[in-house]
Amino acid sequence: MTPSKKPHPCQAYCSLKKRNRNIGRLSAIAEIISRDFLTTMPEGAYENRLDQISYLHRRIHDDIVCPDSQAWLEEAQEHLATHPGLWDEWDTANLIETVKRYKNHAILDPDMLEESARIANEGRRVHSLCLKNNDWEMAQAHLERVAVHVRKLAKLKAKSRNSATLYEALIQDYSPGVSxxxxxxxxxxxxxxxxxxxxxxxxxxxxxxxxxxxxxxxxxxxxxxxxxxxxxxxxxxxxxxxxxxxxxxxxxxxxxxxxxxxxxxxxxxxxxxxxxxxxxxxxxxxxxxxxxxxxxxxxxxxxxxxxxxxxxxxxxxxxxxxxxxxxxxxxxxxxxxxxxxxxxxxxxxxxxxxxxxxxxxxxxxxxxxxxxxxxxxxxxxxxxxxxxxxxxxxxxxxxxxxxxxxxxxxxxxxxxxxxxxxxxxxxxxxxxxxxxxxxxxxxxxxxxxxxxxxxxxxxxxxxxxxxxxxxxxxxxxxxxxxxxxxxxxxxxxxxxxxxxxxxxxxxxxxxxxxxx
Ligand SMILES: [Zn+2]
Missing domain, CATH: 1.10.1370.30 (Neurolysin; domain 3)
Structure with a gap:
């Protein structure tokens, strides 16, 4: 599977690909600073780094769900439906995956997304501390905060994914398509x-x-x-x-x-x-x-x-x-x-x-x-x-x-x-x-x-x-x-x-x- 080198005849899809590239760049930066967060970052950078990671995730979210992305997606899907011969396997799958990502993000508000990013990064440190001190009280307080957030997410996801239960909706993030x-x-x-x-x-x-x-x-x-x-x-x-x-x-x-x-x-x-x-x-x-x-x-x-x-x-x-x-x-x-x-x-x-x-x-x-x-x-x-x-x-x-x-x-x-x-x-x-x-x-x-x-x-x-x-x-x-x-x-x-x-x-x- 390789992408075609020629520009795609659907202009909206070309715009989407450019947008995807920028989202990909931001995601790569977020990935690397998240790994650095766990490895070589000096302790004093903790709060600011968390803030930077959360901000990046918010930016990525905004790029995914903004109105022009939505318009390009609709136009590209229309083009695929009316000119299927102009879409190869790679581009078709790429559009399907871009639509899925849009739908996954469209149900979330930026504050929830930021909270997810904070929990994802902060949680590792809290976990280390709880283990070090065998501190269930701290763990319980943290896990209760996480549970409230995750249940809220599950409700939104279940609605948009037509899942049978809240838990089934969460599973789709990890094992897509499994009931x-x-x-x-x-x-x-x-x-x-x-x-x-x-x-x-x-x-x-x-x-x-x-x-x-x-x-x-x-x-x-x-x-x-x-x-x-x-x-x-x-x-x-x-x-x-x-x-x-x-x-x-x-x-x-x-x-x-x-x-x-x-x-x-x-x-x-x-x-x-x-x-x-x-x-x-x-x-x-x-x-x-x-x-x-x-x-x-x-x-x-x-x-x-x-x-x-x-x-x-x-x-x-x-x-x-x-x-x-x-x-x-x-x-x-x-x-x-x-x-x-x-x-x-x-x-x-x-x-x-x-x-x-x-x-x-x-x-x-x-x-x-x-x-x-x-x-x-x-x-x-x-x-x-x-x-x-x-x-x-x-x-x-x-x-x-x-x-x-x-x-x-x-x-x-x-x-x-x-x-x-x-x-x-x-x-x-x-x-x-x-x-x-x-x-x-x-x-x-x-x-x-x-x-x-x-x-x-x-x-x-x-x-x-x-x-x-x-x-x-x-x-x-x-x-x-x-x-x-x-x-x-x-x-x-x-x-x-x-x-x-x-x-x-x-x-x-x-x-x-x-x-x-
Ligand atoms: Zn593993």
């Missing part, structure tokens, strides 16, 4: 299947050789060297991006020309934590860098990614699916002893690292969860969000519900709020409706991996050799370079031959944890 009914169906199916698999996997893993714990101190600089090297092997272009450490939760962003990946400060006692984050954010980063960008096309809405489900699928494919194969650890293990200055360390063998990374054990922490129980963490958050947005639950009710659910479903009990309800940054930054996209992304990752194995016959020996670029090239060709030319579920069907289905995820887990 709440379908989500419940998929989630209940996965829940039933994984509840059957979980005790079988735990029983089977009891028979394995015991895991040797990591006992060394792993130099932070060496860890970051390893993380950067792995991303380089996957084809992440450090001339067009970077990997940074901060005290906040990991996040990715920027543009295809300047892709910023941020992970939490490395843990000197466990290099596998930062590696996991780097691979996850790296999967996001490869997607961003692979989006269409030539000739300024990156500023057009059709060049944007397909939303959170597809984004998370790219991250989870690298981190959880490929990054937990035995072959990945066969590649990694011989390189670790030199890097961390150890000799014949039994904790660093490929087998031990693989056993450690595929150990299934219910935990309190979502990010540290294994690939199987990860789903239950998402399911809990999904249920809470559903009730909270619909007004069936209040922020103050969450901790008790959380503790009881964790106890009943995973047999673990948080001892404090840091271990429980406050662990994730998402709600703090206003992302209600996001969590389901991790499970959908995991489903999509398993489905893509199934096809990738057929398309790249020597895939596993390539992983064993650290030859990861064919993986990225495959993703690039089938997913990244497509931008938003078609909806995510249609693209997935074209690439894999099947509608999105949880069956690929269930078979992947069955094969990995109970097969062979």
């Amino acid at each position: 709440l009914e379908k989500l419940w169906k998929w989630f209940n199916h996965i829940d039933t299947e994984l509840r059957i698999l979980l005790p079988q996997v735990i029983e089977r893993q009891k028979m394995r050789t015991p895991i040797v714990s990591l006992a060394g101190r792993y130099d932070p600089e060496a860890q970051m060297w390893l993380n950067r090297s792995l991303l380089e092997l996957f084809g992440f272009d450090f001339d067009r991006g970077g990997l940074y450490e901060t005290e906040h939760s990991p996040v990715e962003g920027g543009t295809p020309d300047d892709t910023r990946l941020v992970i939490k400060n490395v843990d000197p006692r466990d290099f596998m934590n930062s590696m996991k984050s780097a691979l996850h954010e790296g999967g996001h980063g490869l997607y961003i860098q692979g989006l269409p960008r030539k000739g300024g096309s990156g500023y057009q809405p059709v060049s944007h990614d397909l939303g959170t489900t597809m984004h998370e699928s790219q991250a989870l494919l690298v981190e959880m699916v490929i990054g937990r194969t035995p072959e990945f650890f066969e590649f990694l293990a011989p390189r670790l002893e030199g890097l961390f200055h150890t000799v014949r360390d039994p904790s660093l063998t490929a087998g031990n690292l693989h056993r450690r990374k595929t150990l299934v054990k219910p935990t309190l922490d979502r990010k540290g969860a294994d690939e199987l129980t990860y789903f239950f963490h998402i399911f809990l958050r999904f249920k809470i969000e559903c009730d909270l947005i619909e007004g069936k639950m209040e922020v103050a009710d969450i901790p008790a519900f959380w503790t009881e659910w964790m106890h009943d479903h995973l047999g673990v009990m948080p001892q404090n709020h840091t271990e429980g309800v406050m662990q994730d940054v998402h709600w703090f930054v206003g992302k209600f409706g996001y969590f389901q996209a991790y499970t959908l992304g995991h489903m999509v990752a398993a489905q893509l991996f199934d096809t990738m194995q057929q398309d790249i016959p020597d895939l596993y020996s390539r992983i064993r050799n650290g030859d990861f670029k064919p993986i990225t090239k495959w993703l690039n060709r089938h997913i990244h370079s497509k931008g938003s030319i078609q909806p995510w579920d249609e693209l997935l069907k074209d690439v894999t031959g099947s509608e999105p289905s949880p069956d690929f995820l269930i078979s992947h887990i069955e094969n990995r944890y109970l097969g062979g």
Whole structure:
């Protein structure tokens, strides 16, 4: 998919494209100063920077919804309807995406938008502080402010999107086109299947050789060297991006020309934590860098990614699916002893690292969860969000519900709020409706991996050799370079031959944890 070089015969559409380019420029600036906000900005700039980011978002909003944009959109849609032969696939999809963006913004007033931008940026800091001080009171006050704002947004979105419920309207921001009914169906199916698999996997893993714990101190600089090297092997272009450490939760962003990946400060006692984050954010980063960008096309809405489900699928494919194969650890293990200055360390063998990374054990922490129980963490958050947005639950009710659910479903009990309800940054930054996209992304990752194995016959020996670029090239060709030319579920069907289905995820887990 490439944009045509000739000027388009519809004058209004040409004007729209110019407007899109300016909006794209402003958005790129907002992205970069938001990443800087989390990484190198001096503390004293905090208030002003928040103000600048909010202002930029307001400007972007004004450019999207102003009367001339609206008139150009109407004229261009009329032109497309009357001269469909003059519109190629790229321009048609670009107009459709521009209309969608207009509709999404037209329902919002600038004050609400500014509040969203403030919550998104301020929320990360509030979250860090609450965690540091295990301060639920501060968290509750912040989350109550967020909940009021998000419910207001949901009402507006539900009306304009004809959604069945308020929560379904929010989901559209992350997994466009997915009904709440379908989500419940998929989630209940996965829940039933994984509840059957979980005790079988735990029983089977009891028979394995015991895991040797990591006992060394792993130099932070060496860890970051390893993380950067792995991303380089996957084809992440450090001339067009970077990997940074901060005290906040990991996040990715920027543009295809300047892709910023941020992970939490490395843990000197466990290099596998930062590696996991780097691979996850790296999967996001490869997607961003692979989006269409030539000739300024990156500023057009059709060049944007397909939303959170597809984004998370790219991250989870690298981190959880490929990054937990035995072959990945066969590649990694011989390189670790030199890097961390150890000799014949039994904790660093490929087998031990693989056993450690595929150990299934219910935990309190979502990010540290294994690939199987990860789903239950998402399911809990999904249920809470559903009730909270619909007004069936209040922020103050969450901790008790959380503790009881964790106890009943995973047999673990948080001892404090840091271990429980406050662990994730998402709600703090206003992302209600996001969590389901991790499970959908995991489903999509398993489905893509199934096809990738057929398309790249020597895939596993390539992983064993650290030859990861064919993986990225495959993703690039089938997913990244497509931008938003078609909806995510249609693209997935074209690439894999099947509608999105949880069956690929269930078979992947069955094969990995109970097969062979
Ligand atoms: Zn992610």
